[in-house]
Amino acid sequence: MNVLVTGGAGFIGSHLVEKLLAAGHRTIVVDNESSGLRQYVPADAIYYNLDICDERLRDVIKEEKPEIIVHLAAQSVVPVSVRDPALDAQINIQGLIGLLEAARQQQVRKVIYASTAAVYGEPASVPIVEEMAGHLLSPYAVSKYAGEGYLAAYHHLYGIAYTAFRFANVYGPRQLAKSDGGVVAIFTELIRYGKTLTINGDGEQTRDFIFVGDVTDAMIRAFDKADNQVLNLSTGLPTSINQLIDELEQVARTRVAREYGPPRPGDIRHSCLSNEKMKQQLAWEPRYTLRQGLAATWEGYELEKPPGEK
Numbered sequence: 001m002n003v004l005v006t007g008g009a010g011f012i013g014s015h016l017v018e019k020l021l022a023a024g025h026r027t028i029v030v031d032n033e034s035s036g037l038r039q040y041v042p043a044d045a046i047y048y049n050l051d052i053c054d055e056r057l058r059d060v061i062k063e064e065k066p067e068i069i070v071h072l073a074a075q076s077v078v079p080v081s082v083r084d085p086a087l088d089a090q091i092n093i094q095g096l097i098g099l100l101e102a103a104r105q106q107q108v109r110k111v112i113y114a115s116t117a118a119v120y121g122e123p124a125s126v127p128i129v130e131e132m133a134g135h136l137l138s139p140y141a142v143s144k145y146a147g148e149g150y151l152a153a154y155h156h157l158y159g160i161a162y163t164a165f166r167f168a169n170v171y172g173p174r175q176l177a178k179s180d181g182g183v184v185a186i187f188t189e190l191i192r193y194g195k196t197l198t199i200n201g202d203g204e205q206t207r208d209f210i211f212v213g214d215v216t217d218a219m220i221r222a223f224d225k226a227d228n229q230v231l232n233l234s235t236g237l238p239t240s241i242n243q244l245i246d247e248l249e250q251v252a253r254t255r256v257a258r259e260y261g262p263p264r265p266g267d268i269r270h271s272c273l274s275n276e277k278m279k280q281q282l283a284w285e286p287r288y289t290l291r292q293g294l295a296a297t298w299e300g301y302e303l304e305k306p307p308g309e310k
């Protein structure tokens with residue numbers, strides 16, 4: 001099958017591209033390398049160094065005729081969205097509209113979309129179910145939520161199928177420390193350099209950490225399932241920041257120095273996303289335990305040191 005992955009040189013995208021190629025799909029990547037790296041894309045993928053906002057995206061889609069588009073390219077840094085909401089909207093909304101316009105013209109069958117737990121804001125209770133969305137606390141949350149709306153509208157108007165996944169905190173090798181939900185990447189890097197970990201608040205705040213390999217599996221399963229659905233993509237398990245560090249100590253076989261600072265203003269106390277709908281729609285559930293996922297992340301970090309390092 002022809003599959004186009006926008007953001008395929010990024011953290012989640014590059015893992016997805018590897019899996020697609022291994023499964024024999026003709027895989028096309030569009031990425032402007034704003035946070036991704038060309039070197040993360042296997043040589044047998046077809047590669048376009050292109051901004052999704054560039055009109056030439058239409059030519060690529062016309063030329064390559066993807067049956068499925070997995071749309072991962074985005075402005076995904078919350079503080080950037082606060083500083084420059086227009087830029088955020090340009091990439092996350094205008095960029096998506098351009099992609100959907102090209103998709104309808106070329107009769108793309110389905111678009112898989114990366115949404116986010118940020119659409120829930122500060123949840124009233126956990127686990128969070130899909131109906132609780134709409135508490136939008138940053139321009140990033142607004143633009144991602146708007147994207148879900150555009151997908152529904154394009155399905156209604158033109159019959160393009162979609163699955164929108166609201167990712168919990170995705171972690172794994174190649175994650176950038178600054179991206180949406182990058183705490184595992186930050187801590188992994190600090191531990192590797194023997195530095196003190198600074199925890200915002202008491203460390204008892206919880207998050208739902210899902211390994212990137214599980215995320216890519218779910219996205220591939222959605223190629224022929226869960227049409228026109230919005231699904232949490234999560235483990236459904238809360239892990240506190242203190243527990244996360246305990247686990248990291250185990251996989252790194254070291255003790256780390258911890259320093260507790262003031263809580264970060266606006267930080268959500270508990271975030272854990274129900275995955276009942278996803279399990280039902282995809283007939284699948286995440287496979288990696290936190291320990292297994294962190295071990296794979298630690299090994300991956302050792303193997304693929306960030307660029308410029310010896």
Ligand SMILES: NC(=O)c1ccc[n+]([C@@H]2O[C@H](COP(=O)([O-])OP(=O)(O)OC[C@H]3O[C@@H](n4cnc5c(N)ncnc54)[C@H](O)[C@@H]3O)[C@@H](O)[C@H]2O)c1
Nearest residue numbers: 007009010011012032034035036051052073074076170181
């Ligand atoms: N990692 C998480 O925990 C998480 C959580 C929620 C949602 N998401 C979403 O998942 C998607 C992938 O995230 P990631 O963690 O792999 O981030 P990432 O930054 O590693 O990947 C994004 C990729 O998109 C590319 N890109 C950005 N803007 C582009 C543009 N205008 N044109 C072309 N390419 C562009 C970047 O170069 C990068 O390769 C994003 O849409 C993000 O919002 C991620």
